[in-house]
Amino acid sequence: MFASLAALVSIPGLAASPSTLQLSDLSKLTSLKEPQISPDGKWIAVIVSVPDLASNERQQEIDLVNTSTGARRALTSHRKQLSMPRWSPDGSRLAFIAEDAHSAQAQIFVLPMNGGDAVSVTSAAQGVDAYDWSPDGKQLAFIAQDEATKLEPGKKQGDAFKVDHNQFLMRAAQAPWNLWVVASQGGAAKRLTQGTGSLSTDQQDDTPTPSWRRDGQSIAFAQFPDPYWGTSFKSVIAQVAPGGSASAVLVSDQGSMDPTYAPDSDALAFLRPRGGDQNNGNAVYVAEHGAIRDVTQDLARNIQRYAWLPGGSALLLEGADGTTASLWRQPLAGKAQKLDLGDVVAHPEISVSRQGAIAFVGSTAVHPDELYLMTSATAKPRRLTDINAFVDGVALSRTTSIDWKSTDGFQEDGVLTYPAGYRDGEKYPLALVIHGGPQEASSVAFAFLPQWLAAQGIAVFQPNYRGSTNLGDAYQHAIFRDTADGPGKDVMAGLAAVERLGFVDQQRVGVSGWSYGGFMVAWLTSHYDTWKAAVAGAPLTDWVMDYTISYYQQGDIFYFGGSPWVDKYWDIWRTQSPIAYARNVKAPTLILGDVGDPDVPLVNSYEWYHALRDNGVPVEFYAYPADTHFPHDIVRTSDVYRRWEEWLARYLK
Numbered sequence: 064m065f066a067s068l069a070a071l072v073s074i075p076g077l078a079a080s081p082s083t084l085q086l087s088d089l090s091k092l093t094s095l096k097e098p099q100i101s102p103d104g105k106w107i108a109v110i111v112s113v114p115d116l117a118s119n120e121r122q123q124e125i126d127l128v129n130t131s132t133g134a135r136r137a138l139t140s141h142r143k144q145l146s147m148p149r150w151s152p153d154g155s156r157l158a159f160i161a162e163d164a165h166s167a168q169a170q171i172f173v174l175p176m177n178g179g180d181a182v183s184v185t186s187a188a189q190g191v192d193a194y195d196w197s198p199d200g201k202q203l204a205f206i207a208q209d210e211a212t213k214l215e216p217g218k219k220q221g222d223a224f225k226v227d228h229n230q231f232l233m234r235a236a237q238a239p240w241n242l243w244v245v246a247s248q249g250g251a252a253k254r255l256t257q258g259t260g261s262l263s264t265d266q267q268d269d270t271p272t273p274s275w276r277r278d279g280q281s282i283a284f285a286q287f288p289d290p291y292w293g294t295s296f297k298s299v300i301a302q303v304a305p306g307g308s309a310s311a312v313l314v315s316d317q318g319s320m321d322p323t324y325a326p327d328s329d330a331l332a333f334l335r336p337r338g339g340d341q342n343n344g345n346a347v348y349v350a351e352h353g354a355i356r357d358v359t360q361d362l363a364r365n366i367q368r369y370a371w372l373p374g375g376s377a378l379l380l381e382g383a384d385g386t387t388a389s390l391w392r393q394p395l396a397g398k399a400q401k402l403d404l405g406d407v408v409a410h411p412e413i414s415v416s417r418q419g420a421i422a423f424v425g426s427t428a429v430h431p432d433e434l435y436l437m438t439s440a441t442a443k444p445r446r447l448t449d450i451n452a453f454v455d456g457v458a459l460s461r462t463t464s465i466d467w468k469s470t471d472g473f474q475e476d477g478v479l480t481y482p483a484g485y486r487d488g489e490k491y492p493l494a495l496v497i498h499g500g501p502q503e504a505s506s507v508a509f510a511f512l513p514q515w516l517a518a519q520g521i522a523v524f525q526p527n528y529r530g531s532t533n534l535g536d537a538y539q540h541a542i543f544r545d546t547a548d549g550p551g552k553d554v555m556a557g558l559a560a561v562e563r564l565g566f567v568d569q570q571r572v573g574v575s576g577w578s579y580g581g582f583m584v585a586w587l588t589s590h591y592d593t594w595k596a597a598v599a600g601a602p603l604t605d606w607v608m609d610y611t612i613s614y615y616q617q618g619d620i621f622y623f624g625g626s627p628w629v630d631k632y633w634d635i636w637r638t639q640s641p642i643a644y645a646r647n648v649k650a651p652t653l654i655l656g657d658v659g660d661p662d663v664p665l666v667n668s669y670e671w672y673h674a675l676r677d678n679g680v681p682v683e684f685y686a687y688p689a690d691t692h693f694p695h696d697i698v699r700t701s702d703v704y705r706r707w708e709e710w711l712a713r714y715l716k
Contacts, residue, residue: 081456081457081458082456082457082458083457083458083483083518084457084458084459084514084515084518085518086515086701086704086705086708088453088454088457088511089114089511089515089697089700089701089704090114090116090697090701091453092114092431092432092451092454092511093111093112093113093431093432093450093451094111094112094113094431094432095109095110095111095112095424095432095433095434095448095450096109096110096112096412096424097109097110097146097147097148097412098412098413098414098422098423098424098434099148099149099150099414099422100130100414100415100416100420100421100422100436101150101154101416102150102152102153102154102416102417103154103416103417103418104130104416104417104418104420104438105129105130105131106127106128106129106130107127107128107130107414107422107434107436107447108125108126108127108128108138108148108150108157108159109125109126109128109148109422109424109434110123110124110125110126110145110146110148111123111124111125111126111450114696114697115697116697116698119696119697119698120143120696121697123139123142123143123145124137124138124139124140124142124145125137125138125139125142125145125148125157125159126138128434128447128448130420130422130436130447133447133448135448138157138174139159139161139174139181142161142162143161143162144160144161144162144169145159145160145161146159146160146161146169147159147160147193147194147272149194149195149196150196151173151196151200151247152196152198152199152200153200154176155175155176155177155200156173156174156175156176156200156247157173157174157176158171158172158173158174158184158194158196158203158247159171159172159174159181160172160191160194161181163183163186166186166190168187168188168189168190168191169190169191169192170183170184170185170186170187170190170191171183171184171185171191171194171203171205171245172184173247173248173249182249183249184203184245184246184247184248184249184250185203185205185207185243185245185249185252186252187205187207187243187252188207188210189207189208189209189210189238190207190208191205191206191207192205192206192207192208192240192263192270193205193206193263193269193270193271193272193273194206194272194273195272195273195274195275195282196247196275197247197275197279197305198275198276198277198278198279199279200247201246201247202244202245202246202247202279202305203244203245203246203247204242204243204244204255204273204275204282204305205242205243205244205245205252205273206240206241206242206243206262206263206270206272206273206284207240207241207243208238208239208240208241208263208290209238209239209240209241210238211235211236211238212236212238222235224236227289227291227293228289228291228292228293228294228616228617229265229291229293229614230266230293230612230613230614230616230661230664231612231664232659232661232664232690233265237265237290237291238290239259239260239261239262239289239290240261240262240263240264240270240290241254241255241256241257241261241262242254242255242256242262242273242282242284242303243255244282244305253307255282255303255304255305255307255310256284256286256303256310257309257310258310259288259289260286260287260288260289260301261286261287261288261289261290262284262285262286262287263287263290264287264289264290264291264292264294264295265290265291265292265614266292266614266615266661266662267292267295271284271285271320271321271322272321272323274322274323274324274331275305275324276302276324276329277324277325277326277327277328277329279305280304280305281302281303281304281305282302282303282304282305283300283301283302283313283322283324283331284300284301284302284303284322285298285299285300285301285319285320285321285322285333286298286299286300286301286310286312291614292614292615293614293615293616293617293618294617296317296318296341296617296618296621297317297318298317298318298319298320299312299313299314299315299316299317299319300312300313300314300319300322300331300333301313313331313350314331314333314348314350314355316335316339316348316355317339318335318336318339318341319333319334319335319348320333320334320335321333321334323369323370323371325371325375326371326373326375326417327373327374327375328351328375329351330349330350330351330375330395331349331350331351332347332348332349332350332358332369332371332378333347333348333350334346334347334348334366334369335348337357337360337363337536340540341618341621342539342540342542342543342621342622343365343536343539343540344363344364344365344366344382344502344532344535344536344539345365345366345367346359346360346366347359347366347369347378347380347393349395351395358378358393358394358395358396359380359393359399361398361399362380362391362393362399363535363536363537364382364383364384364532364533364534364535364536364539365382365383365502365532365536365539366380366381366382367381367382367383367388367411367532368380368381368382368411368412368413369381369393370413370414370415371415372392372415372419372440373415373417373418373419376394376395377392377393377394377395378392378393378395379391379392379393379413379415379421379440380392380393380399381409381410381411381413381423382532383503383504383506383531383532383533384401384533385464385476385533385534386464386476386477386478386504386505386506386507386527386533387404387408387506387507387508388408388409388410388411388506388508389401389402389404389409390402390404390409390413390421390423392440400440402437402440402441403443404425404444405443405444406427406428407425407426407427407435407444408425408426408427408506408507408508409423409424409425410423410424410425410426410432412424419439419440420436420437420438420439421436421437421439421440422434422435422436423435423437423444425444425508426508426509427507427508427509428459428462428463428507428508428509429454429459429462429509430451430454430455430509431451431454431509432450432451433446433447433448433449433450433451434446434447434448434450435447454509458483459509459514460480460481460482460483460485460514460517460518461480461481461485462478462479462480462481462507462513462514463478463479463481463507464476464477464478464479464507465477465478465479465524465557465560465561466560467556467557467559467560468556469529469552469553469556470552470556471549471552473529473534473538473541473553474534475526475527475528475534475538475553475556475557476527476533476534477505477524477525477526477527477557478505478506478507478513478524478525479522479523479524479525479561480513480514480516480517480522480523480524480525481517481522482517482520482521482522483517483518483519483520484520485522485566487566489566490566490567490568491520491521491522491566491567491568491571492520492521492522492567492568492571492572492573492711492715492716493521493522493523493524493561493567493568493571493572493573493715494516494521494522494523494524494572494573494574494575494596494711494715495523495524495525495526495554495558495572495573495574495575495576496512496513496516496523496524496525496575496576496580497525497526497528497554497574497575497576497579497580497583497584498525498527498531498576498579498580499576499577499578499579499580499581500530500531500532500578500579501528501530501531501542501546501550501579502530502531502532502539503531503532503579504527504531504532504533505525505526505527505531506533510525511704512704512707513525515704515708516707516708516711519708519712519716520716521711521712521715521716522561522566522567524557524558524561526553526554526557526558527553528549528550528551528553528554528557528583529541529542529545529549529550529553530542530546530550530579542622543621543622543624544622544623544624544635545639546606546622546623546639547582547586547639547640547641548639550583550586551583551586551587551590551591554583554587555587555591555593558572558593569593570595571595571715571716572593572594572595572715573594573595573596573597573598573650573711573714573715574587574588574593574594574596574597574598574650575597575598575599575600575707575711576598576599576600577600577601577655577693578600578601578602578603578662578663578692578693579603580600581599581600581601581602581603581663582602582603582604582641584597584598584599584602584652585599585602585603585604585641585642585645585671586641586644588648588649588650588652589641589644589645589647589648590644590647592649594649594650595650595651595714595715596650596651596652596653596710596711596713596714596715597650597651597652597653598652598653598655598707598710598711599652599653599654599655599668599671600654600655600656600693600703600707601655601656601657601660601662601663601665601667601668601692601693602641602654602656602663602667602668602671603663603667604640604641604642604645604667604668604670604671605640605641605642605667605670606619606623606627606636606637606639606640607627607636607637607640608664608666608667608670609663609664609667610626610627610636612664612666613661613662613663613664614661614662615662623635623636623639641671642670642671642674645671645674645675645678646674646678648674648675648678648680649680650680651680651681651682651710651713651714652671652675652680652681652682652683653682653683653684653685653706653707653710654668654671654672654682654683654684654685655668655684655685655686655687655703655706655707656668656686656687657686657687657688657689657690657691657692657693657694658686658687658688658689658690659688659689659690659691660689660690660691660692661690661692662692663692665686668684668686669684672684683710685706687699687702687703
């Protein structure tokens with residue numbers, strides 16, 4: 064048994080002399096996820112997760128934090144697959160999803176807050192993926208995958224499956240996900256949805272949560288055409304009565320996701336790419352009185368998460384904002400007001416009490432995850448926890464924003480971390496660490512890898528490029544039919560801005576990144592001779608192959624406008640693929656990836672490796688026996704960072 068994570072609050076604070084960041088510090092970092100403030104605002108339940116080197120697993124528990132004092136105690140122990148802590152409407156119980164010891168499937172547990180053990184209230188054969196409390200607290204609506212069709216005992220049958228939108232690593236057809244309802248005390252569950260649609264997909268990051276209307280007479284949910292992520296762009300919002308009836312489409316606009324009813328009205332909010340264009344950021348739409356409108360139109364930027372504020376006349380929004388991540392109060396009519404978070408960078412998961420208190424996890428440039436509370440949207444954030452106090456005894460490098468103008472007029476930005484021991488007048492090696500996505504953004508929030516590289520005397524530049532989510536829809540949309548050359552020029556313009564600061568040794572510049580960041584590494588090293596070293600993690604190198612075998616095939620079409628297999632779009636897919644220019648690469652390159660990666664299949668890396676090797680480029684390629692896009696366990700993650708740093712240090716220092 065691991066010691067209670069709540070005990071970590073006693074970690075000593077500042078040491079007499081700050082130590083240098085070590086790779087082993089990665090295993091000390093505690094992460095906080097899914098904070099949920101109680102209806103009365105007095106408590107916050109949050110998932111606390113710590114890597115355990117001995118088991119190579121993350122040890123998890125749900126902690127209860129007092130919003131007045133910050134006192135913290137563990138509510139659970141010995142639980143795996145923890146997710147979705149959610150308070151009952153009256154605050155007397157806390158539900159959560161965790162692995163059931165008997166079935167090894169994730170089920171809903173309900174914990175009485177006045178004492179007693181958590182009780183499993185579901186027995187879904189494939190486990191539970193998401194749920195919501197009914198307004199009266201008597202029922203839970205949950206989403207679970209159907210059981211796969213089983214072969215008849217003693218009868219020989221073929222096991223071929225139809226290939227359509229599935230990715231090439233799949234070994235069987237996927238069953239759909241459906242909506243069920245069960246009494247919050249437990250008992251037999253009732254299935255509410257039928258048919259060919261699905262309420263989740265095989266590669267969904269998070270299954271969209273169903274939402275009860277305030278009168279308890281209807282449940283809204285996102286519905287996909289089938290259980291494959293490749294068609295997820297065609298999702299709609301549907302509803303069904305908990306007593307049993309055929310479901311009906313509520314919002315037919317494709318791409319609609321994440322519906323949530325207002326607590327005090329029948330207004331329904333949901334996310335959808337602005338105007339239905341997948342190259343735009345997510346807008347928050349509200350359906351009310353028979354009309355649907357984009358209430359975030361004036362912001363014209365990607366909204367990652369939202370929550371209703373008390374009264375139902377405004378929403379709380381979270382999204383990337385330059386080199387930080389902000390919260391906004393968005394009235395249903397009028398302009399959004401940005402909340403004053405000081406130097407805190409907000410994480411996407413936000414929770415609001417009945418009185419309007421806001422709980423969220425945040426970090427700063429020099430401190431990782433902690434739990435924060437705002438007593439209202441106009442209050443300053445107050446830090447409630449000191450879970451990662453050990454970092455305050457570590458000498459971290461200075462991190463700041465930097466901005467520049469692109470060659471075609473975009474105002475752009477990025478994050479610069481100075482090397483440890485930086486002194487004016489000296490020259491230092493520089494490594495670019497390019498974010499993936501591309502619908503992501505680098506921020507000044509604490510990030511281990513840049514700090515780890517900086518601790519080794521290497522300056523780190525994290526550029527945001529067109530397609531990033533932090534500078535508004537026009538910037539995000541600019542990647543359309545320009546997935547490589549434009550972003551490449553953005554990065555090079557940012558590099559020039561860093562070099563103008565005068566401390567970069569221009570003979571010792573490297574480039575690195577993972578996923579779309581790996582794609583950018585492949586493009587930049589095949590188009591510019593600047594680089595003395597490169598690290599390409601899970602690099603997309605061939606758009607045509609990516610479309611053909613990855614799980615999000617249809618998603619790539621939105622970048623180019625049509626299929627790579629028809630005449631009209633034949634050339635653009637191929638001319639924007641780095642593999643077409645592999646013969647130009649000169650930079651010594653380290654390639655890393657996961658064997659079972661369904662996102663950017665490892666065949667991209669194999670192709671890049673052989674192209675570089677056969678052209679005499681110094682190249683090494685290491686693959687991890689994992690079925691993920693990036694290794695999730697602490698042992699492999701540490702190994703990735705070790706190899707990353709050693710390769711750059713070999714050629715830059």
